[in-house]
Amino acid sequence: MTTLKTKVLPAEGHLAATSSGARARHTPLMPSAGMRRVWLTLLGWGIALIIFFPILWMVLTGFKTEAAAIADPSLIFTPTLESYVAVQARADYFKFAMNSVVVAFGSTLLALLIAIPAAYAMAFLPTRRTKATLLWMLSTKMLPPVGVLVPIYLIFRDLGLLDTRSGLIIVYTLMNLPIVVWMLYTFFKDLPRDILEAGRMDGASTFQEVVYLLLPLTLPGIASTGLLSVILSWNEAFWSLNLTSSNAAPLTAYIASFSSPEGLFWAKLSAASTMAIAPILIFGWLTQKQMVRGLTFGAVK
Amino acid sequence: MATLQLHDIVKRFDDTEVIKGVDLEVNDREFVVFVGPSGCGKSTLLRMIAGLESATSGDILIDGVRMNEVGPAERGLAMVFQSYALYPHMTVEDNMGFSLKLAGVPKEERRRKVREAASILQLEPLLERKPKALSGGQRQRVAIGRAIVRNPSIFLFDEPLSNLDAALRVQMRIELARLHEELDATMIYVTHDQIEAMTMADKIVVLQGGVVEQVGSPMELYHHPRNRFVAGFIGSPKMNFLEVERVSAAATGVEVRLPDGDTCTVPVDGSGLDDDALTLGIRPEHLQLDPQGPLSGRIEVIERLGGVTSLYVRMQDTLVTMSADGNVDSRVGDSLRFGFERDCAHLFDGEGLALPSLARHPLAGLNRQDNRAPAAAGRL
Known part of the structure; x- marks a missing residue:
């Protein structure tokens, strides 16, 4: 930023x-x-x-001691790794981080795989109901997740998906799908139809059209859509807290585990939070150029 | 060898009928131009021939084979788009060779074919460039080159020159005509520009509102337009239309009363004519200054083009365009009298249909090929 x-x-x-x-x-x-x-x-x-x-x-x-953390706010203090050591002693950060990585990237990949054909159909072969379908998809995001917590929990329990990475991947994919389809749809719509039609005249099948023309030409848009999906999945807390306990718990569950059982330990909580957001923050920093390019893709072409 | 036949083609989008039953025959090696105002359905018709749009009803036959259900690539056609539709992420060479790549042509052969096409269009120095690094004219040539590489039986052009500036358009027009001769291919060309139609076509198809108004050689359309629409659309500046009154009508000519009260006889077949209100059509180039002429008016605007001067003359409530000599010494506000060549005048009935001329114009059957053939040169 x-x-x-x-x-x-x-x-x-x-x-x-x-x-x-x-x-x-x-x-x-x-x-x-x-x-x-x-x-x-x-x-x-x-x-x-x-x-x-x-x-x-x-x-x-x-980087403060617990005592310094609750004392008067001050920018001047002696930095210490005490909290980090304490945090790592209690929970294995890397296990949670690995879950976050797998779940965030896994769900993004899955969402893109489903959304690309969907957005292609909506952008290039629209019917009279396409606009309404898009709106309906977005409207599902207006439902508070907690509204479907019980049914989803029960389904997950019966299917043995509780506390599994694949379970979280499924939920995150479904959660992000409307946004991913929407974004891809707008990027695809910006692509002149003529180019795909020229491809069809040249003998491209629909699959070849997508692979040789659509994907390379909308790559900035697809990338920024994917990045957003990764970030949203990484930061998601509601479902991860409710559907995982130990095996598949991602970093959001890791942070949460420091806030409740031992009361408020500002320094440890901050250390854990810092470690949880660091990867995505660095990731966001590194890809920020791509993100901005993708988000302004249509506007400055 | 490639011929195209359209039988009663209809295209409906939802409830609107945009093509209302088109019949058309395109002969082998013919250069056919679809021309008409925007929204007349000419592009839709072309896209249906290409296979990018399906026909609601009717038959599309290429070389006698029904193609309605055949995909665009399998029809053996190539299309040049108005926007060029080059693949922006590929080099010129890859753009031109894309169809061959999809068809699984080995790399070496692909290369050879692309170079062959590139040499026809003088594109060799640009093969490594991306479309972004090309000028409009170069992009246009790449788009044509991409079509040539496919070695299609019919070339389709969808307003290919409308994104170019005027000078380049003239140059590309000549290049396309040359290409047509060189490739000896059937070409169908869509444009809204009647000059492109007149200069390039063997056969012009004038469309309006999804209906074919007239099909014919450029000179046929110019000298014998079938109705008021074609008469107004073909020719530049536009034909003048004067409201006249029928005095008498016979198979040997129709006598009409001109706006100024004089009468004159137009050499058209007036048998069976019973409309009283008729429209006299005179092309600007067939009006001439004449102190004894039957028409009069006042000059409102003068456009001097050097060789030709366009005079816009106000006659009561109509503004008449006259193509006068470049050296004419008239001024805005001058009153003048003028006449017209009777033999070149057109007369339209109340429905806008042209009454048939008594004599066929000697050049009406001429097409572009005849311009070059020595035998035809004698006729000229």
Whole structure:
């Protein structure tokens, strides 16, 4: 987030500088281009800091002792790994992390496999009911998950899916499918039909059309859809807390396990949370360019 | 060898009928142009021939074989799209060779065929480039090259020049005509531009509202339009239409009263004509300044093109276009009298149908091939 802001702001500042510079000749009361730029930069950094502050505070707290963590908030303290050691001694972080990775990527892959053909059909072979189907799909996201907790729990129990990775993968896939189909649909719709038709004239079967033309041409969109799905799955807590206990529990369950049984231990909780969000934060950072490119794919083509 | 027949083709989208029963014959090696205003169904018709759109009813026959249920690729056609529809992620070479790749043609042969097509279109230096790095004209040539590589029995063009600037359009028009000769292939070309139709076609199909208004050679359509629509659509600037009154009608000519009160006889077959209100059609190039002429008006706008000057003359409530000499010394506001060549005038009945001319124009049967044949040159 922050790196993105710092990258964008100077460019905006530059634009503002040239336009206000031109205006300044007519209205001497306008602040100079340089001042404007300074203010904009400060504003940008300020907003970024406010957004980022809770995460920063959590990370810092993780490096404090329990005593320091509940004492007056202070930026000056002696960092210690005490909490991390304590956290790792109680629960194996890597086991949870592995579950998160498998479940997040597994469900994303499965969702894409189902959603790509669905979105293809909706974008290129729409019927009169396509729009309504899309809306209906999205409307399923409006239902509070807790509303279907009991039936899903019972189904999972009977099918032996409780506390299994495959069970979570199924739930996450279903959970993200509407969004994934929607996003892919909008990306696919941006692709000129002519290109696929040219492919058909060239003798491509539907499968070849998808593999040789559609997928390579909408890859930025598919990638950003996949990234979003990974992030949503990674952060999902409701189903993971209710459907897993130990074997398949992902990092969200790991954090939760520190908040309840022992009361509030700010430092340990912060350390555990930091470890839980670190992978996805780094992942998001590394792929942020791809994400932005994907999300603005249609707009700037 | 490739011929195409359409029998009573109808296309309905939901409840709207966009093609209302089209019959058409395209001969081998013919250059056929579908022309008409936007929304007339010409592109839909082409897409049905291509197989990208299914016909609601009717038969599409290629070389006598019904193709309605055959997929686009198996029909042996190639299509050039208005947007070029190049594959943006592939190089020019891969774009052109894509159909061969799908057909499982070995790499070496693919390469050879692509180069062959590229040399016809002078695309060799661009083979490694991606479409992004090409100009509009180059993209257009790649799209044509992609079609050539498939060695189709019929080429389909869907408004291929409309994204190019005027100068390039003229150049590509000439190139396409050359290509038609060189490849000796049947081509069907869709355009809304009647100049493209006139210059390239052996046969023009004028469409309006999903109906074929007339089929014929360019000169046939120009000299013997079947109705008011074709008369107005073919020819540039547009034909002038004057409301006239019938004085008498016979098989040897129809006498009409012109807006200014004079009468004149138009050499068309008026037998059986009983409409009183008729429309006289005169092309701008057939109007001439004449101090004794039967028509008069006041110049409203003058467009000087150098060789030709277009005069827009107000006659009561109609604005008449006249193509005058480039050196004509008229001014806006001048009143003038003018006449027209009777033999070139057209007369339309109350329904807009043309009354048949008494004499067929000598060039009406001429088509593009005749322009080149030495025997035809004698006729000219």
